[in-house]
Amino acid sequence: MTSGSARSDFVKSVRTGFSVASSPSMGFRLEDGRRASTSSTTTSLFRIASPISRRARFMCPGNQLIFSMIRPARRAIFLLASAHDSEPRPTGGTLLIGGVTMSSSESIRSMLRRESAGGEAVVRGWLRTVRHGKGVSFLDVSDGSCMDGLQVVASPETAGYEEVVKQLSTGCSVVARGELVDSPAKGQRFELKARDVELVGDAGEDYPLQKKRHSFEFLRTIAHLRPRTNTIGAVLRVRNAASMAIHEFFQREEFFYLHTPIITASDAEGAGEMFRVTTLPVGDPPRNKEGQVDDAQDFFSRPAYLTVSGQLEGEIGALAMSRVYTFGPTFRAENSNTARHLAEFWMVEPEAAFYDLDDLAALSERFLKSVFKDVLDRCEDDMAFFEKRIEKQAIERMKTVIERPFERIPYHEAIAILEKARDRGESFEFPVGFGLDLQSEHERYLTEKHTGCPIVVTDWPKDIKAFYMYRNDDEETVAAMDVLVGGVGEIIGGSQREHRADVLEATIRAQGLEPDDYWWYLDLRRFGSVPHAGFGLGFERIIQFITGMANIRDVIPFPRTPGSAEF
């Protein structure tokens, strides 16, 4: 076993994305005892997919040093270096350790978080802008890992300066190697003093993205390139962070991630128009004696659709696993053309057994606070960008949700508050009264002017809510809740579910639905039924709230809307 401080320091400096090449062949052993070897004829590259952690170990069979790390449930990840050279040395753009050449694919995010300048760095990415001067060129390179790019400074001493650097333009992909140094100018902490710059992929003068502001409408027409912009890049990083925050929240609360179906045979979910899924020939489908399309010959022997909600299946999960959540794509074939609707979007739907409406309201409060806090913590730069360029209130209104306790108000009280406000002269465009749904203006009045904190409106009139919601004793309301927040209004909708078979069946009939279509849903109420509750939220709506992006098409990488499914 080789140890020594030089080597330890080296290991510490290895970050996410490092890769290592060995040449010629080397045999080695992984930490778990398996044998592996590099090719004897070609240089082998091993990419490190996560930072070397405390789990990293050294082993030294023969004169080869192996840093290995096993990630749980993933393939082994390892670094090689030979043992006879204790100090990594920079040579011509690569780190050489013994007979092993090493090149970094450290992300810019990671580079900018180094404690101090100095040391080799390799940046791989796409040029945002290029500024040529006499005897010096500045390349703004972005690799998407964070808001900031890395400024690469090239000069006549840089290999490839005349042939490569001078020809670079916005959009080119490059690899630049050199030393990470403190920047003498304002605008960035570090910069890369380039020893050599390599053009990987050229971008012509017709590259659509320019170093100026583009309209979001235009960017939607080039959705294959828009992730390279500041705004969409930040959106995608926030989406990623929010996704992880959601999973982490539910895992912490002991909810199981349940995979509900994308294709459903039930057309009776009642949450909107559905997309038909069929393998029948569109132009000439088989027909029955009556001349109707013969669904019995279709793939599923019956009509099938894309799901509009995982809730009903979520209830199946909750009534076995106690607590589950879904987080997956959802489809609505509504012809709605607004900044808040997509034909394909992602929905989060927790469902919990032995939960009543109070439990659910408390869960939604913990949920929003946790997700927003995580995103604020992990996407500081991105959020600063949104606050500065997109929506001044972006951070502030998230903090309001995080810091203020949610207030619970029954629907009838909310109506009374609104009526009183109206009588005092508050002007509402839409009418207020018991039995009427709350419009966006009403929701915003309650949360912004009345309390200034998030509000959970509970116990809604049964006639404006869905059949599966728990009928309250007053026979007039159901145990439904809407969570309202400043800026956008409703952000979460949920309910305690009707778990009494007779009440549920009566409601299904009363709403003109066919109980046979819900046979398994009703069965759940016949076999070990328990009170349970759940809510749903549109993931993109949450991202809109977080980022302040006005149009939902700009918070999803590939928006699907009526008449639009390019990319």
Next chain:
RNA sequence: UCCCCGGUAGCUCAGCUGGUAGAGCAGGCGGCUGUUAACCGCCUUGUCGCAGGUUCGAGUCCUGCCCGGGGAGCCA
């Protein structure tokens, strides 16, 4: 689906009550510069969304269609 608004250079837009097209940016050339949406000078670029119509003449007026945006409904 309904109601409004829009579609002019690669991008962002201007073009008054009809007289046959302009700016900034991008691109090219030159200059200057440790620059950072760099700057300065010169230069290039258009089936004015598509199809009809009115008119001596249409980017401009009328009709239809297509596309985009905003609002409404529906909802997440």
